[in-house]
Amino acid sequence: MKIDQRVHNFSAGPSALPTEVMREMQENLLNFQGSGMSVMEMSHRGDHFMTIIEEARTRIRRLYGLDETWEVLFVHGGASLQFAMVPMNFIGQDQCADYIETGIWSTKAIKEARIQGKGVHIAATSEQDGFTQIPETFDFQEDAPFVHITTNNTVRGTQWHNLPDTNGTPLIADMSSDILSRPIDLSRFGVIYAGAQKNMGPSGVAVVLLRKEMLDRIPENLPTLLSYRTYAEKESMFNTPATFPIYAISLVTKWLEETMxxxxxxxxxxxxxxxxxxxxxxxxxxxxxxxxxxxxxxxxxxxxxxxxxxxxxxxxxxxxxxxxxxxxxxxxxxxxxxxxxxxxxxxxxxxxxxxxxxxxxxx
Ligand SMILES: Cc1ncc(COP(=O)(O)O)c(C=O)c1O
Incomplete structure (x- = not known):
């Protein structure tokens, strides 16, 4: 195989990145825009990286039409850490959240909430069908803080094509395997999260879209890096972010806007x-x-x-x-x-x- 020959890559994640993006990263690998160094080697507080992270944020905002009521956050730990952060931040002491179970990833999200002793109510499950379909009837609670769904179920190959009617309760969605693949009705969501490694870039970071009013619900006593408030207040720069994956996201989102x-x-x-x-x-x-x-x-x-x-x-x-x-x-x-x-x-x-x-x- 020639050195730059590529296969058709159908891997579920990490997955194919656009060849144009790979080439641009290759061209800039040793010397990013005259800086004399790679993005991997530069300070995350320097001008070059600040421009990169701002571009990644702005392009995601533009692609989804997110206004100032939304935060765009970059969080370490992949989607699996989000399974734990969501209940930690958004299920209060006496609250019980609705989860819809549509596959092994939603099962894992449910497990992470239960490990913390949080209230979880399964509003629907398709486990009895081996998760080969999306449920159509739901047993929602009246006062749930959110309804959690997995918009695309990577293992079984199912996807929500119509969002459930939650009677005004905000949706929190694991969108790891269909983020940025189609427009969505944002008015229904409080939080959207996704590991980067399927539709956005290499692994090492999750993108979190968070409606600002959700920040008011977060308790004060969380470990610093496990509170979404930290990422919002510090513009995802409380500590060193995953710089190269965020750079890749800036290029993939540019490709989405300008090429696609x-x-x-x-x-x-x-x-x-x-x-x-x-x-x-x-x-x-x-x-x-x-x-x-x-x-x-x-x-x-x-x-x-x-x-x-x-x-x-x-x-x-x-x-x-x-x-x-x-x-x-x-x-x-x-x-x-x-x-x-x-x-x-x-x-x-x-x-x-x-x-x-x-x-x-x-x-
Ligand atoms: C829908 C979904 N959620 C979560 C994950 C876990 O992602 P991570 O490895 O970033 O924790 C995956 C990984 O395949 C996934 O497909």
């Missing part, structure tokens, strides 16, 4: 990619989608081969054909093609071609 044309355009491309892949799966009996059709994810396309014994061969032959990362999550098996923003239409076409050839050879 914003979230409406990105959403249309994502819908097209997913449709052609699901059409290939549904074409006949050889492949079988695993999620209920109504809730299929546009980001993680999960399927099985009717002859499941062929799946290891499918994955290994795909890899030889330059298609990487197709093995399903270890908890469920099967095949998963993660087609986040940076997976090109060309990559999806290459996968569909491979699927057709494989089918013709093995049916």
């Amino acid at each position: 044309g914003g979230l409406d355009m990105m959403a249309a491309i994502n819908a097209r990619k997913a449709k052609s892949l699901y059409d290939a799966i549904d074409a006949d009996w050889f492949y079988e989608g695993t999620a209920h059709a109504k809730d299929r994810s546009l980001m993680n396309v999960t399927f099985r081969l009717a002859r499941q014994e062929l799946e290891p061969l499918f994955v290994s032959e795909a890899l030889k054909a330059g298609l990487s990362g197709l093995k399903g999550h270890k908890s469920v098996g099967g095949i998963r093609a993660s087609i986040y923003n940076a997976a090109s239409e060309e990559a999806v076409e290459a996968l569909i071609d491979f699927m057709d050839h494989f089918k013709n050879r093995h049916r």
Whole structure:
């Protein structure tokens, strides 16, 4: 393989980044804009990095149309730390929050709230269906501080296409695997969080969008770095932030705005990619989608081969054909093609071609 040759990367996370972004990082790796040093090597309080973090924040704001009532925060620890911070910051002493359980990541979020002895009420679960669909009926409490959802379920390949009616209770969402993939109705949310490593950049940071009025609910006695207030007051710079991942986010969001044309355009491309892949799966009996059709994810396309014994061969032959990362999550098996923003239409076409050839050879 040539030194700059790249595979079509369908990995669920960390995942493909746009090649243009990788090249820009490469070009600036040794000497960022005449500074004589890499972004990795410079002070986070210097002018160069202050401009980078401001650009990342501003571009996220513009992409989602966030006004001054929202904070954009960069927090260490990935999405899993958010599972713990959300209840720590937003479930008060005598309160009980609503959680909707739609897959292993929401189960983990629930577990982190319970570990802290916080009140948790499961307003709906699709566990009985092996998390292959999004629930349609909910048992919401009247006075819950929030309703927690996972907007896209990376493992099973389901996604919320319509938000639940929570009767005014704010949603808090784990959007790790579909952040910045489509426009959203922000009026419904109090907090949105996402690990960067699927749609925004390398791992090492979570992006948190937080409605400012939520800050008033945070107790005073939290450890400094576990309080969202610290990140809001110190502009995510209380201590050294994940500088290089934030730099990558600034470039990915620039690519989203300037090359892809914003979230409406990105959403249309994502819908097209997913449709052609699901059409290939549904074409006949050889492949079988695993999620209920109504809730299929546009980001993680999960399927099985009717002859499941062929799946290891499918994955290994795909890899030889330059298609990487197709093995399903270890908890469920099967095949998963993660087609986040940076997976090109060309990559999806290459996968569909491979699927057709494989089918013709093995049916
Ligand atoms: C929906 C979802 N939430 C949370 C996580 C965990 O993210 P992290 O590894 O950043 O803690 C993942 C990782 O795959 C995910 O898909």
